[in-house]
Amino acid sequence: MSMVDYTIEVTIEAVDAxxxxxxxxxxxxxxxxxxxxxxxxxxxxxxxxxxxxLIDRSSKCGCTRNANKANEIIKREFESSNRTRFYLGEWHTHPEDNPTPSTVDISSIHDVFYKSEIVIDGVFLAIVGRKSIFWGFYEGTQMHNIDVIMI
Structure with a gap:
């Protein structure tokens, strides 16, 4: 994984969540x-x-996103923010201390990039481990490890 030239701020509220x-x-x-x-x-x-x-599609090492619920959240956030906040990416948990993306994670984010309507030139990924969070950005060809600024 390589670095990418982006500045990414993450609010304390998002990290706390x-x-x-x-x-x-x-x-x-x-x-x-x-x-x-x-x-x-x-x-x-x-x-x-x-x-x-989808609760019935969740296991210790995998889950499937409920697209309908996600789209409702995206629409609600977009409308309540006066059209300033929108979908930027995905988060999920891993049962490990310091997570890294699996081949399934990269394949899934690749599908999101090519099959979803996204308004930026990539998709952010946060993988929440037991001790740390992996932050990445996928721009269509590879996952880039990114540093974030906490605000």
């Missing part, structure tokens, strides 16, 4: 990341949604 969903035990969980474009290649993630997965 992700940390509250760490997978200490039980099944994997997931949802979406919402935020704004501040400038070209400068984004702010200010919300990690509540989990939006």
């Amino acid at each position: 992700l940390n509250s969903m760490r997978q200490i035990s039980g099944n994997e969980n997931g949802g979406i990341l919402l935020g704004s474009e501040i400038n070209e290649k400068y984004y702010r993630i200010n919300r990690a949604s509540e989990p939006c997965i």
Whole structure:
């Protein structure tokens, strides 16, 4: 994984929401990341949604996002923000201390990139481990490890 030239801010509220969903035990969980474009290649993630997965498609090492619920959250956030906040990416948990994307994760985010209506030139990914969060950006060819600025 390489680095990419983007500035990404993440609000403490979004990080707190992700940390509250760490997978200490039980099944994997997931949802979406919402935020704004501040400038070209400068984004702010200010919300990690509540989990939006299909309960019957969740296991210790995988989950399937409920597209209908995710789309409702995206629409609600877009409208309530006066059209300034939109879908930026995905989050999910891993049952490990310091997570890295699996081949399934990269394949899934590849599908999101090519099959979804996205308004930026890539998809952000947060994988919530028991001790840390992996932050990545997929721009259509590879996953880039990114550093985020907490605000």
